[in-house]
Amino acid sequence: MDKMQCQCGHVNPPGTILCESCGRSLTEKEQNSKLVDMRYEGTARRSQTYNKSIIDKVWNFFSSVKVGVGIIVAILVAAAIGTILPQEEYVQVAVRNEDTIKAYYSDVYGEIGRIYHFLGFHDLYSSFWFIILVGMLAISLIIASLDRFVPLYRSLKNQRVLRHESFMNKQRIYGKGYAQEDVLAKSETKLKELKYNVTRDKNGLLAEKGRFSRWGPYVNHIGLIIFLFGVMLRMVPGFYVDETLWIREGETRAIPEVPEYALESKSFELETYSGEEKDGAFSEAVDRVGSVAKNYQTDVILYKKPEDSLPGATEDMEIVEEYPIRVNQPLKFDGYAVYQMDFKLDELKAMTFALTNKETEESLGELTIDLINPEKLYELENGATVELKGYYPDFSGFENGEPQTATPLPNNPGFLVEMTTPETPKGETSFILIQNTIEPFGENQFKLEFQGVETRDVSGLTIRKDNTLPILGLGGLIFMIGVAQGMYFNHRRFWIQQKANGEIILAGHTNKNWFALKKDLDQVSAYASLPAYSDQQEEIEKQLKKEGEEAL
Amino acid sequence: MNEKKKNKKKNRVIMRSVILFLMIAAIGYTLYNNATAEDVSVLKVGDEAPDFKLVDLEGESHQLSDYKGQGVFLNFWGTWCKPCAKEMPAMDRQFDVFKDQGVQVLAVNIAQSEFEVQSFADQYDLSFPVVIDKTKSVMTAYNIIPLPTTVLVNPEGEIERIITGEMTEQDIEGFMEEIKPE
Structure with missing residues (x-):
């Protein structure tokens, strides 16, 4: 493509629609149309103009708005399909690994499930092609914006006051007629009063307001890019942690992903509304459903290990703080937050027995077996002892005469004891x-008579760190600024020229809100008695409508 | 004029290449991180075995790095885990054979009570040290999921092999041979 020289002598880059200098239409299509296309001020989108090397071809591809919209549609469709079957993390399988999850989809949903899993819809956000699509969207946002922003910025920065008449009379707001001699000066006064920036050049006047609103879409794209960058960082190790920790009352546990700290659970508490609160809170709901939760709370102690401490070593741990973790009141330390997420009530903790003579029902004393950390020997008064020979926290039956335990949790404790009196x-x-x-x-002569149990609760905690939040917040903020900039402000312009014969031509343009533009112009007209103008767009529409009606 | 035009064109190609390259690199990096995200905490053969310090039933501390120069047969287990119980006697017998050749066995129990672990050790008459990982921090450091899991550490302190599930006596013999110092 060659450079395009306008009649006025200005040399325009190839692909230009309206001469950068005078505003004459350069293409045949433009010359024949009644109104000019003011999008991007008629400048050449940069990539349309070159199409030579591979780099340029790739660049052109991403510069196209059509391609951008296509990518967005593809992402939307993929995300929609991703909601049809459950995502991997919500699938219930006994043993969690890739094979069982794969089997789950084909077993439960048949051939469709198999294909769904094969294509990676089961874990959409981590599928490589979905990440590539989002990446392509980012490329498209950047390239399409650059290609449009740069020429637009240049063109608006170098605006001429005097435009060719063919530019003026193809504007939507256009007027022509005679007026008094001081019309330019008067218009300038009024326009300045209306907060327009007014530039005069010879016999012409350009008034402009709110140019920055034109940058709205680009600011908003910058916000989106920052947002996507933040999302990308989530996958970088160290930026984002989301782990679950089940901890029982009395236990001290290493915190997953945070090896330098340990957490002890002192107690878990579930409070409910009694329905008889003084202020009557939830009394109806309590009557209806039985109980309403008031508070879920885990009282914890956070320990910091010494710097050179190794996994497993528990010496010299320093108490950092004691904290009651409640819903939405996480324990915060070092960029991490520990949230109250779940609980299980009343796991067995200790059992109390009385050593009793079966015949006389006389008790020789009581003993309490801690199910978490049982002792070997329990000594009672009068020299009686109970020796623990075997402990099976989750008794599941005998095998070759030997008691078995299914899990290490005291769900169904069994004790093999020797009682000596x-x-x-x-x-x-x-x-x-x-x-x-x-x-x-x-x-036997003696038995252990069950007296009572102590229980303990289990807290389900979530350990979370998200260093990307400030970045996501910044991206969101910039995005909103861009939206507001483009939505709530308009770029309004008026061109007024006084010809040698005293004739006045005027034209107006805005990127949106034509009604307000006309109102501004009416005020200037009233003050400076400008010639009458017309809205050529409306006239064309009226014409079309009329023709349509006549054709009927 | 022509020179200027050429320069401009060159600059344009360079600029576009740089932007495209950066973007594609970012996508590639994201894909890489995504692919490795799940096993970033998982140990791999050849990694240095994370050092740890645990106390055995006699009250003695065992630190992994103290055994540098020896092969360490690291077995994670629980009393309730049947395959663990099955392989223990074989481990004990092979330990007897290999202990003079520089192979150490450390059986790491996952957070059970001393009573249970002691009873188990007595029942099987285990001669190697049995340590208890009370806070599960060693389990977390080694990212142990199923029990039993055995981690073979060579005399250089690197992970030679990771075995999940039960081992036969033949397996155990072969593994100890693998980590035996020259």
């Missing part, structure tokens, strides 16, 4: 389960 110095063996006692070596 002054009356039975040789000892009696008993296997004790909840509501069941087995005496493997014959009838």
Whole structure:
């Protein structure tokens, strides 16, 4: 493509629609149309003009708004399909690994599920093609913006006051007629009063207001790019942590992903409304559903390990702080936040028994077995002892005569004990389960009578760190500034020229809100008695409508 | 004039190449991070084995780095885990064979009570040190999920092999051979 020289002598870059200097239409299509296309001020979008190397071709591809819209549609469609079947993280499988999840989709949803999983819809945000699509959107945003912003900026910066008449009379707001001699000076006064920037050149006047509103879309794209950059950082190690920790009352646990700290749970508390609060809070709801939660709280102690501490070592841990973690009141330290997310109530913690003579029902004393950390020997008064021979926290039956435990959690504790009393110095063996006692070596004289249990609660905590939040916030803020800039402000311009014969031509343009532009012009007209103007767009529409009606 | 035009064109191509390259690099980096995100905390063969310090049933501290120069057969287990119980006697027998050849066995119990671990050790008459990871921090550092998991650490302190699931006595013998110092 060649450079385009205008009749006025100005040399324009190839692809230009309206001469940068005088505003004459340069293309045949433009010359024949009744109104000029003012988008990007008629400048050449930069990439349309060159199409040579591969780099230029790729650049052109991403510069196209059509391509950009196509990418957005593709992302929307993919995201919509991603909601049809559940995402991987919500799938319930006994053992979690890639194979079981793959099997789940084909077992539950058949062939469709298999394809769904194969294409990566089951974990959409992590599928490579989805990430590539979003990346392409980012490229498109940057390139399309650059290609339009740069020429537009140049063109608005170098605006001429005097435009060719063919530019003026193809503006939507256009007027021509005679007026008094001081019309330019008077218009200038009034326009300045209306907060327009007025430039005079010879016999012409250019009044302009709100140019910055034209940058709105580009500012808004910068916001989006920053936002996408923040999302990208989430995948960089160290920027984003989201881990779950189940911790029981009394336990001290390493915090996942935060090896230099440890957390101890002192207690978990679930408070409910009684329905009899003084202010009557939730009393109706309590009547209706039975209970309404008031507070979920885990009281914790945060420890910091010494700097050179190794995993496993618990010496010299320093208390950093004690804190009650409640919903929306996380424990915060070092950029991490620990949230109250879940709980399980009443796991068994300790059981109390009385050593009792079966016949006389006389008790020799009580003992409490800590199910988390049982002792080997329990000594009672009068020289009686109970020795723990075996402990099976989650008794699941016998195998080859040996008691088995299914898990390390005390869900169904079983104890193998030897009871020794002054009356039975040789000892009696008993296997004790909840509501069941087995005496493997014959009838015993003594038994352990169940007295009561202590329980403990389990807290489900989430450890979260998100260093990308400030970036996401900044991106969102800039995005909103761009939107406001483009939406709530308009770029209004008037051109007024006084010809040698005293004739006045005037034209007006705005990127939106033509009504307000006309109102401004009416005020200037009233003050400076400008010739009458017309809205050529409206006239064309009226004409079309009339023709349409006549054709009927 | 022509010279200027040429320069402009050259600059344009350079500018566009740089922008495109940066963007594609960012996407590539994101894809890479995404692909490795899940196993970033998982140990791999060849990694240095994370050092740790745990106390055994006799009250003695064992620090992994103290065993540099020896092979360490690191077995994570629980008393309730049946395959763990099955492989323990075989481990004990092979330890007997290899302990004089510079192979150390450390059995790391995951946060159970001393009573349970002691009873288990007594029952199987284990001769290697049994340590308890009370806060699960070693388990977290090694990202242990299923039990049993065995991590073989060579005399240089690097991970030689990771075995999840039960091992036969033959396996154990082969593994100890692998990490035996020259």
